[in-house]
Amino acid sequence: MRTVFCFGLLALALGTVGLDFANAAVAQPGGPATAQSRRDAVRETTRRAWQAYVNYAEGYDELQPLTGSGINNFGGVVVTAIDSLDTLWMMDLKREFKQAVDMVRGVNFQRVSGDMSFFETGIRVLGGLLSAYELSGESVLLTKATEIGNILIKAFDTPTGLPVARVNARGPVADSVNVVLAEIGSNQLEFAKLSEFTGNATYQEKSVRVFDILSRVRTREAGLIPVHLNAQTGQLNGDYITFGALGDSYYEYLLKYAILTGQRDGLAGRMYTTAINSMKLSLVVNSSSRPDRYFLAARSNGNLEPTMQHLTCFAPGMLSLGSQFLGNNDDFVVAQRLMQSCIAFYRESQTGLGPEAVRFDYGDSASALDTDSLDLSQSASLARNGYVVSSPSYILRPETIESLMYLYRTTGDTIHQAIEKHTRTNLAYSSIKDVNSNNDKDNHRNDMPSFFLAETLKYLYLLFSDSKFYPLNEYVFNTEAHPFRIQKRM
Numbered sequence: 001m002r003t004v005f006c007f008g009l010l011a012l013a014l015g016t017v018g019l020d021f022a023n024a025a026v027a028q029p030g031g032p033a034t035a036q037s038r039r040d041a042v043r044e045t046t047r048r049a050w051q052a053y054v055n056y057a058e059g060y061d062e063l064q065p066l067t068g069s070g071i072n073n074f075g076g077v078v079v080t081a082i083d084s085l086d087t088l089w090m091m092d093l094k095r096e097f098k099q100a101v102d103m104v105r106g107v108n109f110q111r112v113s114g115d116m117s118f119f120e121t122g123i124r125v126l127g128g129l130l131s132a133y134e135l136s137g138e139s140v141l142l143t144k145a146t147e148i149g150n151i152l153i154k155a156f157d158t159p160t161g162l163p164v165a166r167v168n169a170r171g172p173v174a175d176s177v178n179v180v181l182a183e184i185g186s187n188q189l190e191f192a193k194l195s196e197f198t199g200n201a202t203y204q205e206k207s208v209r210v211f212d213i214l215s216r217v218r219t220r221e222a223g224l225i226p227v228h229l230n231a232q233t234g235q236l237n238g239d240y241i242t243f244g245a246l247g248d249s250y251y252e253y254l255l256k257y258a259i260l261t262g263q264r265d266g267l268a269g270r271m272y273t274t275a276i277n278s279m280k281l282s283l284v285v286n287s288s289s290r291p292d293r294y295f296l297a298a299r300s301n302g303n304l305e306p307t308m309q310h311l312t313c314f315a316p317g318m319l320s321l322g323s324q325f326l327g328n329n330d331d332f333v334v335a336q337r338l339m340q341s342c343i344a345f346y347r348e349s350q351t352g353l354g355p356e357a358v359r360f361d362y363g364d365s366a367s368a369l370d371t372d373s374l375d376l377s378q379s380a381s382l383a384r385n386g387y388v389v390s391s392p393s394y395i396l397r398p399e400t401i402e403s404l405m406y407l408y409r410t411t412g413d414t415i416h417q418a419i420e421k422h423t424r425t426n427l428a429y430s431s432i433k434d435v436n437s438n439n440d441k442d443n444h445r446n447d448m449p450s451f452f453l454a455e456t457l458k459y460l461y462l463l464f465s466d467s468k469f470y471p472l473n474e475y476v477f478n479t480e481a482h483p484f485r486i487q488k489r490m
């Protein structure tokens with residue numbers, strides 16, 4: 001449940017180019033924009049969204065873009081300004097970044113009236129401040145991060161050490177002991193960073209204890225933890241398991257905590273591997289009407305629930321990142337399969353934007369899909385695409401774009417690095433005998449086929465170039481990657 005109500009500015013900015021990016025990833029010929037112009041367009045979308053927030057909602061958490069008003073969904077801590085800080089910095093929007101920092105200066109977390117969500121405040125406010133502090137070195141950002149961190153850390157004051165769902169300046173909110181997996185399991189990166197920057201290890205220790213506690217929970221499927229728990233008693237409520245809302249970012253944080261701390265074989269990394277192995281066995285299924293389409297389902301009482309949410313489309317990116325970090329190619333195959341479905345959700349809609357949730361047909365279980373209730377166009381969609389849209393909204397979510405970014409970066413770039421590392425000789429580059437050998441010295445062959453220069457290096461170069469460079473609507477490549485200019489129609 002990374003972002004059940006995510007209206008982050010980054011999402012806003014990237015959302016508008018979602019289709020374009022999706023098309024680019026599958027190398028659609030015709031009218032491709034350049035990488036630079038795409039970057040510029042995204043930057044302009046960001047600037048425009050930011051300006052509207054400043055004009056119409058300064059001092060509030062979020063902008064209501066139709067009415068031009070502000071709304072406090074997170075206790076009135078200028079959440080949009082904080083969530084935008086690192087985006088503005090990365091896009092070199094300096095003036096806007098300074099505006100955001102000035103807004104942060106005025107926030108007083110002690111004065112927030114009402115309760116704050118431990119999870120949402122952690123990922124947006126604490127995370128946003130720490131990341132922007134690390135990028136920019138602006139000391140006020142760390143001061144504010146420490147202030148909110150000292151409030152949030154009180155959530156862990158329970159008999160089990162699991163954090164409650166809501167806090168305020170006085171401490172944990174007593175009636176918020178029913179918690180969800182994604183909320184208790186998605187704060188370890190932030191508190192680790194807060195410990196790193198303040199030199200106070202307490203934050204990280206309290207937060208990482210959640211992983212220790214969860215590692216001892218006995219579950220039906222190893223590593224897949226039911227999403228509802230009681231922070232007071234540590235008991236599980238029900239047995240709904242999912243990589244969608246309520247579960248998602250717990251699994252993401254196991255992996256990213258392992259990456260952040262550089263510990264492949266630490267507890268978090270091992271828990272991640274166990275969970276993903278179970279996921280592949282019991283939650284990844286293909287549609288019966290479109291067997292080539294794979295979905296990441298949920299389970300309740302052991303029964304498969306044939307639904308997939310937009311939120312779940314973060315999973316291909318996670319699997320791709322994890323496969324690279326852990327050297328597990330099998331996960332990358334699953335990542336690609338799920339990515340194809342997430343792209344399909346976008347490409348097969350009228351707008352080119354992906355829906356909030358779909359249902360697919362799986363096996364012949366009657367519970368799978370109530371086919372009698374479908375209208376004609378839904379039945380047609382089911383037969384053609386393997387799914388029907390069950391929730392048609394698109395709330396500016398990032399997950400599909402996020403995953404595309406990871407798949408793109410974890411393929412091309414690592415292949416090139418591996419070529420440099422393992423095929424490089426004193427003079428040039430050579431074929432190698434065994435891709436699973438860890439002895440580079442004896443692995444070289446005395447050849448360097450011409451297609452290395454003609455194709456391998458050229459395709460790598462094209463992959464990282466602007467798409468206006470030898471655009472696919474002007475050139476066709478022969479089977480040795482030699483480009484021929486497309487002929488004008490007579």
Ligand SMILES: *[C@@H]1O[C@H](CO)[C@@H](O)[C@H](O)[C@H]1NC(C)=O
Nearest residue numbers: 149150151153200201202203
């Ligand atoms: C470290 O942080 C914790 C939690 O806010 C606090 O209770 C403790 O006093 C801090 N320790 C030091 C040495 O500042």
Ligand SMILES: *[C@@H]1O[C@H](CO)[C@@H](O)[C@H](O)[C@H]1NC(C)=O
Nearest residue numbers: 285286287288290291292293
């Ligand atoms: C779909 O799943 C079934 C059952 O697991 C499997 O036998 C089949 O090979 C899959 N189809 C494709 C196209 O992958």
